[in-house]
Amino acid sequence: MNNxxxxxxxxxxxxxxxxxDDVDFSCVAGEVHALVGLNGAGKSTLMKVLGGVYQMxxxxxxxxxxxxxxxxxxxxxxxxxxxxxxxxxxxxxxxVAGNIFLGRELRKGNTPFxxxxxxxxxxxxxxxxxxxxxDPNRPVRELNSGEKQIVEIIRxxxxxxxxxxxxxxTSALSEEDKGRLFEFIQRMKAEGISIIYISHHMxxxxxxxxxxxxxxxxxxxxxxxxxxxxxxxxxxxxTGKELENFIKPHKETKGEVxxxxxxxxxxxxYRDMSFDVHRGEIMVLTGLRGCGAPELAKAIFxxxxxxxxxxxxxxxxxxxGRGPAKSVKDGxxxxxxxxxxxxxxxxxxxxxxxxxxxxxxxxxxxxxxxRYVDNVVGKAIADTSTKTESPAQEIRFLSGGNKQxxxxxxxxxxxLEFLILLEPTRGIDVHAKADIYRIIEDLAERGVGILILxxxxxxxxxxxxxxxxLYQGQSISEYRYPNFDKDKMLADMAGVGQSH
Ligand code: ADP
Ligand code: MG
Numbered sequence: 001m002n003n004x005x006x007x008x009x010x011x012x013x014x015x016x017x018x019x020x021d022d023v024d025f026s027c028v029a030g031e032v033h034a035l036v037g038l039n040g041a042g043k044s045t046l047m048k049v050l051g052g053v054y055q056m057x058x059x060x061x062x063x064x065x066x067x068x069x070x071x072x073x074x075x076x077x078x079x080x081x082x083x084x085x086x087x088x089x090x091x092x093x094x095x096v097a098g099n100i101f102l103g104r105e106l107r108k109g110n111t112p113f114x115x116x117x118x119x120x121x122x123x124x125x126x127x128x129x130x131x132x133x134x135d136p137n138r139p140v141r142e143l144n145s146g147e148k149q150i151v152e153i154i155r156x157x158x159x160x161x162x163x164x165x166x167x168x169x170t171s172a173l174s175e176e177d178k179g180r181l182f183e184f185i186q187r188m189k190a191e192g193i194s195i196i197y198i199s200h201h202m203x204x205x206x207x208x209x210x211x212x213x214x215x216x217x218x219x220x221x222x223x224x225x226x227x228x229x230x231x232x233x234x235x236x237x238x239t240g241k242e243l244e245n246f247i248k249p250h251k252e253t254k255g256e257v258x259x260x261x262x263x264x265x266x267x268x269x270y271r272d273m274s275f276d277v278h279r280g281e282i283m284v285l286t287g288l289r290g291c292g293a294p295e296l297a298k299a300i301f302x303x304x305x306x307x308x309x310x311x312x313x314x315x316x317x318x319x320x321g322r323g324p325a326k327s328v329k330d331g332x333x334x335x336x337x338x339x340x341x342x343x344x345x346x347x348x349x350x351x352x353x354x355x356x357x358x359x360x361x362x363x364x365x366x367x368x369x370x371r372y373v374d375n376v377v378g379k380a381i382a383d384t385s386t387k388t389e390s391p392a393q394e395i396r397f398l399s400g401g402n403k404q405x406x407x408x409x410x411x412x413x414x415x416l417e418f419l420i421l422l423e424p425t426r427g428i429d430v431h432a433k434a435d436i437y438r439i440i441e442d443l444a445e446r447g448v449g450i451l452i453l454x455x456x457x458x459x460x461x462x463x464x465x466x467x468x469x470l471y472q473g474q475s476i477s478e479y480r481y482p483n484f485d486k487d488k489m490l491a492d493m494a495g496v497g498q499s500h
Contacts, residue, residue, distance in 0.1 A: 003064060003080065003162050005050070008073065012045055016152065020056070021218040027211075029162055032185060032195045034205040034226070037238055039214035043198050046215070047165050051083045059264045062244070081163045082156030090139035090381040091147055097123040099140055119333035126154055130187045131163040132180075137241040150184060164188070165196045182208055197378035202231040214238050223253070232458050239434075254465070255279030258418055258449040264309035267293040270473040273309075277449045279417070284464040287493045289464060293453045297420050300451070301334045302327045312416070331417035335407045337406070337426055337453075344395050344403055350356025351377045351391035354410050380409035385435055394451040401432025408439050417448045425459060437463060455488060457493075471495040 005027050012020040019042050027033045035043050048054040050061065051107060052073040060067055060456070063079050070076050075107045076083075098118045106115045106122075116137075123136040132150060140148060149169060156164055170178050185195055185208055197427035199205055204214055206226055214222040214237045222229070223239040259277040264270065277283045285293040298304045300311055305321020312318070313330065324334070344353050355373045377391050385404040388398060395403060404424070411419060424440065438479045444450055454460050461465055467479040469492040476492040 002192070005079075005081070005163060006062045006065075007046070007050060008060050008062065010046065010049060010061075011057045012049060012054060013057060018218050020049070021104075023059070023095060023215075023218070023220055025213060025220065025223075027163060027194050027196055029194045030189055030192045030195055031211055032189055032209040034209035034212040035196055035198045035215065036200060036205065038397055041215040042218040043215055043237075044167060045197070047167065048082065050076065050081060051165065052276045053083075069435065075159070077159065080161050081165070082159070082161040083165045083167070084149065084152050084156065084169065085167060090140045090151060093139065095120075095137050095139055096134060096143075096151050097136040098135075099151055100158055102155075104159075121301055123154065123158070125156055129191075130154075132184065139225045144174075144177065146174065149173070149177075149181065153184070153188075157188070162192065163194045163196070165198075167198045167199075169197070170199065170201065171310060174413065178204075202234065202363050205234070206231055209384070232456075235412045252280045254364035256449055257451075258314060259300070259451070260312040261296075262310050262312070264296065264299065264307055264311065266295060266299065266304075266307040268473070271471070274473055275362050275468055275475070275478075277418070277451055279449050280444050280447045282444050282452065282463055282465045284449045284460050284467045285470060286454055286455055286457070286460045286467060287470035287490070290472075291456060291470040292494070294422055297334070297453055301332060301420055331415050333419040335404075335411075335419070335421045335424065337422040344407065346394070348393050348395060350381070350386075350398070350406060353395045353406055354380050356410060365441065380406075380412055384409040384439055385413055399429065399432070401428040401435075404428055405432060405435060408436065411443070412439070416443070416448050418445060420449070421450065421452045424452060425454075425455060425456070457490060460484075460489070461486060469493050473498060 007023065007025040010020050010023040010025070011118040013020075016208070023046060025046060035047070037043050045054060046134045049056045050070065052070040055071065060071055062068065068075075068079055070079065073083075073389045092110075094102065101119045106119050107113060108115045111445075120136040127134055127136070134147060134150065136145075140151065143151065147305075153164060153181070166491065167183060173181065175238050180202075185197075188195060193225070197205070199211060200435065209226050212222070212224060212226050212229065212234060213220060214234055216238060223235065234293075255278055257276045258279045261276075262274050273296060275283070285296070286295055295304065302318065302320075302322040302324060305319075307320060310317050311320075313332070313460065327334070332412060345356075351373070356379045374391075380386075381388065381391065386398075386402050386405045388402065394446060395406060398406070418456050421440070425436055440450060440452075446464075452463060454463070461484045464479075465481050466486070467484065469479075469489055472495065476495075481491065
């Protein structure tokens with residue numbers, strides 16, 4: 001019979017905090033079950049209840065339909081449940097096999113002498129079973145973090161665990177080690193082992209898990225087969241109110257045309273693109289990666305002059321390749337997709353990064369008017385709810401979301417008239433996303449014309465007044481708020497059914 005665990009009606013409070021509220025959670029052998037949720041959602045607490053680290057206040061745990069008691073970690077071990085914690089618990093001075101047999105060493109006959117050869121042989125067999133290439137006699141101190149993690153898992157498997165809980169296992173791993181871990185996970189699954197995998201990383205979850213459970217505020221808010229849901233839906237359930245709070249303000253009015261692109265072509269990149277953007281309008285270009293939109297955006301910002309056709313801005317045809325300085329002077333801004341490379345200067349402070357575009361404006365008689373800069377910077381940080389210790393903090397210590405907010409905040413108090421955004425929320429945590437959407441809407445409200453390139457269909461629909469889909473450098477279709485047909489857009493982006 002296949003093993004299974006059912007946690008039913010689990011409740012757990014820490015003083016006034018209701019960490020777990022009537023949680024039902026099940027896991028069956030041979031599946032990878034992803035457990036996701038924002039920080040503080042209750043994931044670790046739930047797993048610590050399962051592992052006998054914490055005692056639940058209410059509820060029960062069943063193994064194969066029979067109630068079991070897990071009061072201490074040894075009870076969990078007895079039930080075949082092991083936890084791999086982020087802080088690994090190996091002893092550096094011992095070998096791989098020595099660590100795996102720690103506490104239940106094999107001895108030679110009835111002697112007190114350790115049977116190292118036999119322990120190494122058994123570990124080797126287990127490693128071979130999972131296709132892992134690791135020498136059982138190597139001291140653990142020589143291993144990298146990926147290999148150490150594997151040793152921990154092998155130790156759990158060799159003490160007859162069928163359920164392994166991994167709390168954010170890839171956070172410290174290189175790409176290569178990640179690949180190795182995923183392969184190992186697939187093989188464990190094939191051997192009927194079950195894995196509960198705590199992670200925030202959607203591609204990982206959708207790559208290896210058949211089931212995903214989402215927690216929010218101590219409750220289960222989604223439990224679904226991964227094949228039946230989407231990354232986007234999971235993210236949305238995870239954050240709940242955050243993005244629901246963002247409701248696109250519906251604007252009836254928009255201003256005159258600020259930018260007009262006419263028959264723009266560049267060899268392989270894009271062909272015969274024509275569109276207008278009005279003041280106060282959010283125009284979104286979307287497609288698959290490689291659709292040509294970033295190249296087009298660069299031409300508009302004056303970074304590339306090798307094109308045919310013309311770009312008219314504020315009524316004047318722009319000089320091809322005029323350069324970013326001229327664009328900024330003319331009230332045009334660009335926030336790039338690769339913020340660490342192009343968007344920010346990592347060694348500079350938050351303050352100096354925000355002030356970059358204003359420095360010219362803030363020079364009075366040859367010296368920088370730092371009162372002016374401080375005011376602008378203070379306001380920008382507040383307006384974008386950027387989390388930073390102080391304006392003097394080096395920007396490289398900020399999270400991706402906060403760095404991105406700074407890339408935006410620079411433009412908030414400038415004479416900005418037109419802003420180009422390349423993948424505005426790429427790699428950004430969901431908390432920061434809603435803030436960024438609000439900033440974009442505020443700018444549009446102020447009459448700034450906005451051109452966004454986004455590959456995330458739900459983001460496109462959430463932000464756009466107008467959408468142009470591109471496929472292999474060509475415009476396929478145009479949609480206007482509120483007539484967005486997501487399925488049709490996706491088909492257009494993929495070059496399916498190009499009838500119109
Ligand atoms: P997650 O692992 O999803 O980030 P946790 O299970 O660690 O969330 O935390 C859930 C909630 O319980 C949080 O509000 C957290 O502050 C609280 N909590 C967790 N462990 C303890 C503890 N030992 N003492 C007090 N509060 C705790
Ligand atoms: Mg946790």
